[in-house]
Amino acid sequence: MYRAPVNEIAFTLKQVAGLAPDLEQGRYGDLSDDLVDAILGEAGRFASDEIAPLNLPGDMEGAQWNDGKVTMPKGWPELYHRWREGGWNGLSGPEEYGGQGLPLMLNVAANEMWSSASMAFGLGPLLTMGAVEAVEKHGSDALKATYLEKLVSGEWTGTMNLTEPQAGSDLAALRTRAERKDDGTYRIFGQKIFITYGEHDITDNIVHLVLARLPDAPVGTRGISLFLVPKFLVNDDGSLGERNDVYCASIEHKIGIHGSPTCTMIFGDGKGEAGEAGAIGYLVGEENRGLACMFTMMNNARLNVGIEGVGIAEAAYQKARDYAGERKQGRAAAAAAAAGADMSPIIEHPDVQRNLLTMKALTSVSRAICYACANALDRAHTAEGDDARHWQERANLLTPVAKAFSTDIGVEVASIGVQVHGGMGFVEETGAAIFYRDARIAPIYEGTNGIQAIDLVTRKLPLSGGTQMAGYISELRADVEALRTSNLPELGRSADRLESAIDDLEETTGWLQAALAEGRTEEALAGATPYLRLFGLAAGGAYLARGAVADSGAPRRALCRFFAENLVGETAALRSRVTEGATSLAAARTALA
Template identity: 70%
Template sequence: MYRAPVDEIAFTLKHVAGLQAAIDAGSLGELSEDLVDAILHEAGRFATEEVAPLHGIGDAHGAVLKDAAVTMPPGWKDLYRRWIDGGWNALSGPEEFGGQGLPTMLGVAALEMWNSGSMAFGIGPTLTMGAVEAIEKHASEALKKTYLEKLVSGEWMGTMNLTEPQAGSDLAALRARAEPVGDGTYRVFGQKIFITYGEHDFTDNIVHLVLARLPDAPAGTRGISLFLVPKFFVEEDGSLGARNDVFCSSIEHKLGIHASPTCTMIYGDGFAGGGQPGAIGWLIGEENKGLACMFTMMNNARLAVGMQGVAIAETATQKAIAFANERRQGKATGYDGDGMAPIVHHPDVQRNLLTMKALTAIARAIAYSCAHATDMAHAGGEAGKHWQERANLLTPIAKAFSTDVGVEVASMGVQVHGGMGFIEETGAASLYRDARIAPIYEGTNGIQAIDLVTRKLPQAGGDHVLGYIGELSEVVDALRDSNLDGFGRTADNLEASLKDFLDATLFLQDQVSDGGLQQALAGATPYLRLFALAAGGVYLAKGAIAEKSAGRIALCRFFAENLVGETRALKERVSLGAESLAAAAAALVAA
């Protein structure tokens, strides 16, 4: 069973990702270390004692649709109620509407824990947060007044309606339409698919944010507008009125996150009865600028999904280590107890467990560093701009690498359990199933890699990422200067990986700026992994230098002497692999 690793989370936040320095410099207002510790401790308790125990029930029962209503698994509605009563939904919400306005760093640390407890639970509020952000930044005062307080507290939940059957990664293909009624509202029509928490019984009302086209809108992404469509209308006094014409027509039968209802939503088919069909919606932001409204919250949503990868990896690692300490098979050097040795003493099992542990640690370090940059970006000015670029740079890594790690580590976790891993009741399999969606949704990992290479590497004329690599090199210098024992060849290996990182970066920057876009696209995915491994190794070193503990030094060295060497092959794949890829790809196209 999951136990929230509160100390590890706190350490990574403070000493790897930069929270301690930010607190000390007063960059985060009046936030104190004590408050941080208290919040993490309490969130850890809730995730461990309240969320995690309901994961298995959620997975087994799933969400159930009947007569357009979705019933959540037994105990889940109460769980959600206790969770919002604890103020957790409001953690990083705006203070003006009842939120606690705490930094993103704390928000993602808590999010990691909810998702470790149960990813199907953690995903719901993430959507609400996205809706809060979009409304806060772009909606009219009237809409804010009506909706924000209840969305911040969690009394109502929010959803994001982008995808249609023909429009997934390519939103230019959207067809949902909105017609002006004449009174400032719109009638929205269309079908949206894969709508997470589109319908459920957690809350009395659900606030849908929906992308749709106005009648005279230009084609493509410049003709998309964003609408707020409540499930129930809200009366002047705040009470709920009539049912709007939006309904869930089906929920998906999925590989994982069974308790998260993935809905097909039908807008404007007249199911609500009464007058004219059409789901009544209110415009958020300007006409035809809906995608820009969505993009303002995209970074945070992507980081949130990245946390799911970290979360699953953490739970899978804990579970595998616990099992390996209990399960006994065979003899092992280094075990001198009675009978068969716990399998944790077998070097091959140790390799799996340490790989899981190291990958989880670097994914977490990258994600928290991304959150730190987001928090620092609020400063504004030159410094704010710098940190926003850093957040932009790290977001695709935090999303894609962490979720790939989630899948890899969950798979290794099943393996460590042997035959028991394949039995559903053991629980390792549910992590392997749940993990698999995170590399797909909120922009597939391929799209993250393309975003990284084509939009993030060119930031600041290409200098931003080079400055980042320079900062990482300084940590390696500090490691050499530290004279700490136990690092072995860590400094040399990390330095070599940073050289690979730099070479590949310069190569791709040249391609992007100089007509080699196909080469850049072909190298994007291996580059993203190279970036993460090279940076991740340095983050482990940073933590090890800060704490000077044998355990952290040993894990860093294991990573540097066993895992980071992959960067060389990745660099070659980036810089030398595109031509053969193009040559071989011809055979893939159906005649």
């Protein structure tokens, strides 16, 4: 069973992602090193002891829909309430509304642990945290007063209602409509699909954030507004009022995250108690500016989905490593050379070791990227002026990589995990299969990984005329240079290999920037996905180098070397895919007929 890797998480946060210097500088007020450790330790305990045991049973039972109501798996409502009473929902929430106001890094680290313990369980609160952010940043004082405290505490949960059957990656195609009412409220009509935790029996109320279009709105994404639509209206005294006209028509039958209800939501079907048809909604932000509001919450959501990839990878790794330590088959070459004819635990076979080390190295790399992204956000929030702008740009740059690279890693690592288990891995009760199934959604939701790659290339590389990216590459180089000058014999050729990956990153970055500048958009788009992968490997390698310099422990240095000498070499192939692949790709379209 999963045990939260609290020490590893603390090390990555502090020594790799920037928390240690931040604490020294007092960037987060009186937050101390000890308090960080205490919080991580307690989150680790809760994830390991309370959440993880309910993951597989919850998956097998699944969320159940019946006549518009959704019943959650046995024990999950109680688990949720223990969790929120521990204050976990508001860890980084605004203090003004009862949150603890701690750095996002801690929340992201905690989210990793919830995701490892149960991705389906941990997913619900991610949406609530997103709703908190949207209302806090863009909501009116009245909305804040009514909803924020309950959302921050987790007494109510939140949802994001974007997708419609014809509008997934392309939100310009939204059709859900909103009508203005004289009292300043709106009535919402339409259908939304794939709404995570859109309906459940865990809390008394659910607060939907819904994208919709006003009758006189411009076409496309500039005509989308954001509305807050509660399941139950809230009376002036804060008590729950009438049932609003928003219902869950069905839930999806999915590959994984069975405990997380994925709902089709119907707005304005005339079933509410308020008499008139239409779900009552309240504008968040300005009319027709809804997409910008939604994007503020989507950015953090994307980082948190990236963290799901890390969490799944960590859980899959632990499960496979533990199994490989127990399962005996054959005799390892090393053991065979020694006396005795006993079978060896499969962890002693080099091929299994390669699998496990690959899992562990990729998990570490994606964790470092996600935490570095969280650190940039924390610095952006606590800095001012140019400094704040710089760190916000850094976060914007890293967000698509954190999301897409880490979730691809989640799928890859979970698949290797099944493989390490052999036949037992294919059997659900073993508990390795669930990671393979759950992991598969993360590269899809909150913007597919293809969309992330396009975002990275077309919107993030050009930040500050390319200097943000150039500065980032310089930092990565500095880390590898520090590794080189440390002259550690146990690092082998790591510095050469990691530097070569950064060269690849720099070259492809320049190539893409030139392609965009010269209007060769199609070519740049064709290289986006391999470029994002290259970015993740090169950056992740530099982070491993940073850790290997900071920590003299043999395991960390050996893992860095394993990554550098076995895995990062992929960047050379990715480089030519980016810079030379577009021509053959364009020519090969004929092969798809």
